[in-house]
Amino acid sequence: MKKLISLLLCATLVGGCVLTGCNSQESSGSSKAENAAVADPIENIKATASDDKYRNYYEIFVNSFCDSNEDAVGDLQGIISQLDYLNDGDPNSGDDLGIDGIWLTPIMPSKSYHKYDVEDYYDIDPDFGTLEDFDKLIEECDKRGIKVIIDLVLNHISSNNPLYTKAVEEVSEGKLDGNAEYFEIHKSDYFDSGTPTNSLSNGYECEANFSHEMPEWNLNSEKTREEFKKIAKFWLDRGVGGFRLDACKYYTNKSTDGTEFLKWFYDTCKEIKPDVYMVGENWTDDSDIQELYKSGIDSQFAFKFAQSSGLFVENIVTQNGVAAVKKVMNYDKKMKESNENEINALFLSNHDQVRIANTLEAQGLGYEKLAASLYMLFPGNPFIYYGEEIGIKAPNTTSDSAYRTAMIFDTDNMPSIFVNGVGDEFDEPTGGGVKQQLADKDSLLNYYRRIIKIKNQNPELARGTITGMQSFDDKNVGAFYTEYEGSKLLVIHNFSAKESKSIEITDDMIKNAVVRADLVAESSDKHVELKDGKLTLPAQSTVILKSAE
Structure with a gap:
């Protein structure tokens, strides 16, 4: 409460502004009052590294991320060389993205560039490195608190296997x-x-549902299940944290109950590694996703909210925050009816979809920032597709390979990675590569970094349960409560592209509310102030409220 009173007094000294920013031309006599007024609410809050299944995941298409040996193909050593960008091991350093989970697309031997037709389930494709390189990757990730999950293709196999x-x-x-x-x-x-x-x-x-080169396993066969148990043990014993399961949609067929098979596989993996994490790819309707959750699997990707045609983009473009929050809340509630331990897996795009920047960049940077705060601040495990955090766009919207172009760390030193069907010429992100965006305090990358830091400071965001919505009689303003271990947060998004919103906050909502965190799309120098029960929330921005400690 003392902190709140101090903030309010400081706000009075600068003329009662509710959205404030530093001005270098102001006289030195007012500088102390202004600095207090614009104090960043997250500055003195300690972030804590995850030690459970709740993570901020980063999908890496290995072929395209980083090439360590100049053969025009991304590889495991390349990933190792960039780990400090993803996570330097200190959640309070502020010098990294803050990723604590990595999903590697298939790394096993295959003649295709995508590697989803596996020729050997017990090795690393030579284009990517060796098993020793993989062991080193796991070792380095462990040092930084990063869990690695690998793509495991159990629906089909290579016709060359x-x-x-x-x-x-x-x-x-x-x-x-x-x-x-x-x-x-x-x-x-x-x-x-x-x-x-x-x-x-x-x-x-x-x-062979996918192609003639991908014949399908018989998931009912005892021989198959014994082989899968060996495969799982091989990789879990090597230190992976779990698996992303490809094409779960096809587990069920004329002779196979996909839910029964997945329960068997999940339980088998838990016997090997009790805290194994598993997320399934199941691009189908809600009822089928609910059915597969009965297997006990931790997560399934929520495809209905993703990509250019998904509900997130629809609601962001129409500026309907109420609808966005309501749809996620109802979806999560349905899935928890099948699995009370469900961890929702939201994302904006992945390696099979047009990159989200192709849709949102033309609308404006604020749209991209709002999309990031929207999907990442709901409870669960968000999955960032590599390069999404710097606004990489696909060179075309008609081929999968166009969605898998090279990661760009420095636009002054463009990568020479070759991507099948696209080549090695890529457009620069509008805001530059990682190097350029780290130097720009208002970049999309720095917005993602702030989001993840806020999540690491507030365990309620990832681990909480959505207990309800808060209405402000304005369709632009989407708000929900999340509660975890007796602590409650109120997350409020302003979906309006142009209008700041003045919102009344009462003790019935959050008793003795204070601003716990904010994300102001317009400028990182500006912060949200709660004064006399009135909150002013800038366009396309987010605030998180909590009871004063």
């Missing part, structure tokens, strides 16, 4: 009780007419 080539050979010999049992190999009339398959010998086919 020896297990599959042996199965094809055995089927031609009429042998069906060997390697054929690993895969969805059946007589032709077993499959529905629209099911993609590979034709084999003697009237047999193998299901």
